[in-house]
Amino acid sequence: MELSGDDLAGVVDSFGALTRGELRDALAELAFKQGEDADSGTFEDLIDEAIDGYQLISLDTTESGRDPLLVVGPSAFPTRPEGTQDLRHILDIGEREIDRERAGEAAMERLREEAALAIEMGNTAEIERLIDVSYDIEAWAPVTLDEIRSHLDESR
Structure with a gap:
């Protein structure tokens, strides 16, 4: 499954914010929905590239005991890959507000x-x-x- 940093930003945008693990799970679910076999670990490089390109920004949340959250970054033009609309329900993750x-x-x-x-x-x-x-x-x-x-x- 080919995804751009803007696609990853679109997935994150549909939730407001996701941890790295949640984003990996969401991408694995999208791959599954598209008939491709990919475990969540295969998306690490894509996530790193999106962060490097400022399409995603990492917010430290360690003071609250949570993993850092990824949010849509300033260089992103979020696009939502096919199947993204179902992810919130499938992954049971509510929308998050970003400061x-x-x-x-x-x-x-x-x-x-x-x-x-x-x-x-x-x-x-x-x-x-x-x-x-x-x-x-x-x-x-x-x-x-x-x-x-x-x-x-x-x-x-």
Whole structure:
């Protein structure tokens, strides 16, 4: 089953947020519904790619004793693969509300860390990508990234 980061974002969007394990289970269920045999572990690389591409953002929930939640990220254009509409009922997971401010802070912190690494490594392609992502994040959440973007811009 071929899925894009936007497809994964669409699955997550239908719930509001999912843990990594829940997303793996949802993707395995979609594969099953499409007549493909895939266990939930086969989707790790897809999930990692969606996170790397800012199509999914991970929110730390360890203080509440739960696994981190994945939410639709600022670079996503969520598309819902066929069969997604039944997943909430099949997996018995209710809709979750997302604190957009908290999600924005998580994306901003991640961008800050990745920007520092890209600048340190002199990776101009990554610097350019992160500048683009910074605009996506600002449009997506109530954060201001002028300072980070300025550091990235000066390092080009």
